[in-house]
Amino acid sequence: MAGHSKWANIKHRKGAADAKRGKLFTKLIKEISVAARTGGGDPESNPRLRLAIQNAKGANVPKDNIERAINKATGNDSTDYTEVSYEGYGSNGVAVFVEAMTDNPTRTVQNVRSTFRKYNGSLGTNGSLEFIFQRKGVFTIQAPEGIDTDEFTLTLIDVGAEDVEFQDNTFLVTCAMEDFGRVQKGLEEQKIEAENAELQRIPVSMVSLDDEAIKEVLKLISVLEDDDDVQKVYHNLDIQEHQYEWL
Template structure:
């Protein structure tokens, strides 16, 4: 009984850590959006996107409002968005998105995480060219016809339309068309469950289960860093 309790407790803490990390990530994205485009979501599409993503992970409304208010303060941090590139063990390419108020600290920490995890931090441009930078919109299928939607979104930069494992509609577009796609969906009265910019590998690397475990250990180490927003890889 004690062992079962410990496992349940461990899973509970893991879920809490994941939720807390998600709230922190969205909070930084809100701060960046407000600094760039102001606190009115009606006139700031980047902030609208952040608020919708906050809703998708059940971030409390008062916490969202607090993040917006804090971003308006004179003494709040200005975050720089920096992409780090490198390799995990076994030749797996890694991209690390960060939002930091101290790039010197962040690059030192990320390099340390790679070194301790058996990887190597590379130079800018050493890995990113093997990925496609895409906008990814998750939509509820309710009331939508995918064939019609596909035709309607082609002129807005649609790259791919499909479904995820939960039956949600997934719309992908090129990074440069992200704003056009967001506007097109809004004009059609479609509110995305979430909308993100993601890095999709153009080629993947096959690894064994043991090798995959090595890679995931490095990714987990990197993801625990407070400055890290998200990590992408090309492992199959």
């Protein structure tokens, strides 16, 4: 993804998080619940849970909410969530990859399929977008006060970062999927906590649309993101900064 698109996407996500904080909290708590249920409630021995807690703290989820989610997930009355994904195309050939957690897969696939159809898209088979997206580790880090940015960049590269960008006092770090844990450990050794750290699906090719054509695809993405079962929506749409206001 082009640098401009990455930074614009970060700004959009922060703005969307402020506008839809309740839904964001729900998605983060759901990830904590699944991580605790599948790997245990101790973050020291459960890397997925440790990461989920870190991301929740970065979004200012209250500590009580986090602890409550862990306790419930490791108890007898936890909700049994299934992780599912859907691949398809919006209008004008824009690839859209949806990741969800649901207690009712039938409901979720029906809702996702209906949304694609409503906005002139269509669901495909799993694996149909494999050639469009690469799995990468992505870290967003607020620069600690007084840090030497050049030295820190070299440290990140030494522990496995493929690409390090710095803008507006924020580091955007990308690494290969298999180096995600290595970079995470390197940050822990530096006593630096990322604002957000996750495996993302990064498009290897982008689609640009004019202002009129892009609105329908942006609506598809927005409605999918608003679905309570949907955790993340990835796409290969090259959104210009002024077009984010329609998302």
